[in-house]
Amino acid sequence: MVELLWHSLAAGINTPYRGVTMENPFDSDAIEPQSRWLLQPDVEPHQETVHFVRSLGGSGEITVKELTLLAYYLNENREARHSWPGELLFQSLAGMFDHRTPSKADRDGFNQDLEEIERECSRVAVVIADEGPEIALDSLRVEELPLPVLDKTIEIFSDDVGHSYNVNLHRQSCSCPGWSASRSKYNAGDLRRCCTHMIEAYLQVIQAGELPDCSPVFHALMEDRVRRGRSLDPKFTWRLVKIKLRPHLVIHASRGWSYVYAPGGNSTFSRYAFEVDERRWAFGHVPGSGKAIESYLDDARKKGPA
Numbered sequence: 635m636v637e638l639l640w641h642s643l644a645a646g647i648n649t650p651y652r653g654v655t656m657e658n659p660f661d662s663d664a665i666e667p668q669s670r671w672l673l674q675p676d677v678e679p680h681q682e683t684v685h686f687v688r689s690l691g692g693s694g695e696i697t698v699k700e701l702t703l704l705a706y707y708l709n710e711n712r713e714a715r716h717s718w719p720g721e722l723l724f725q726s727l728a729g730m731f732d733h734r735t736p737s738k739a740d741r742d743g744f745n746q747d748l749e750e751i752e753r754e755c756s757r758v759a760v761v762i763a764d765e766g767p768e769i770a771l772d773s774l775r776v777e778e779l780p781l782p783v784l785d786k787t788i789e790i791f792s793d794d795v796g797h798s799y800n801v802n803l804h805r806q807s808c809s810c811p812g813w814s815a816s817r818s819k820y821n822a823g824d825l826r827r828c829c830t831h832m833i834e835a836y837l838q839v840i841q842a843g844e845l846p847d848c849s850p851v852f853h854a855l856m857e858d859r860v861r862r863g864r865s866l867d868p869k870f871t872w873r874l875v876k877i878k879l880r881p882h883l884v885i886h887a888s889r890g891w892s893y894v895y896a897p898g899g900n901s902t903f904s905r906y907a908f909e910v911d912e913r914r915w916a917f918g919h920v921p922g923s924g925k926a927i928e929s930y931l932d933d934a935r936k937k938g939p940a
């Protein structure tokens with residue numbers, strides 16, 4: 635008798651909403667849909683594609699030129715477009731380039747995809763920490779990287795508008811409207827005076843041997859920016875940081891991603907990105923002097939904008 639009573643009580647407790655149609659709480663929108671970029675446990679990222687993707691983007695956007703570079707790369711590389719993440723990227727790009735130039739919304743969506751790919755790569759990356767000896771902050775030499783001066787004016791054709799602009803490399807000015815609006819306010823020599831046209835003009839004179847004393851990191855910067863159709867973003871602080879006499883170009887803002895062009899072998903430079911709040915290097919890819927650069931970026935953030 636006692637046992638029977640207990641059973642009926644328990645049944646009552648277990649069904650408090652008797653008569654009410656219960657909704658499954660797990661059907662709600664609160665559950666994040668699984669990312670289409672999620673890397674399955676038995677799948678390895680295609681390293682060459684990851685290397686290619688790592689060289690693109692920055693400042694929270696991707697340029698049409700970068701999308702075109704990636705489309706050509708995938709078009710010419712069968713293995714890349716049949717593996718992760720090339721397969722999905724190829725599908726997106728094919729839809730985007732269908733009879734038109736990708737819009738700003740297309741590019742923003744694609745940039746978000748690249749951010750998800752970056753997170754996935756970082757999640758599975760085997761990060762090789764910078765085990766070099768501790769480098770004291772006061773042993774780093776921080777300098778400006780001034781724009782070289784050359785008594786020359788060059789016409790640079792712009793595909794966007796279908797005509798040319800005049801770049802004066804002595805005054806470091808350009809006749810494009812963007813230059814007058816947002817770059818003319820910086821002092822002569824300041825990298826932030828560089829619009830896309832000025833970058834092309836600098837690369838032309840460097841390649842023609844007209845700036846023999848130009849520093850290799852400036853050459854690498856101009857080459858990389860022309861390749862990707864990018865200017866030098868005015869919201870960043872651009873500094874040459876010499877670590878054990880080796881020049882690193884460090885590009886930082888007060889928040890978000892910072893970038894560094896670090897020297898590799900054969901006088902080449904590679905671009906790396908570090909997130910100060912999350913304390914991580916993009917794609918798990920750490921430059922040789924990673925710890926020293928992190929210390930510099932922490933210190934720069936404490937001091938505030940230059």
Ligand SMILES: [Zn+2]
Pocket residue numbers: 799808809810812813829830831832
């Ligand atoms: Zn310009």
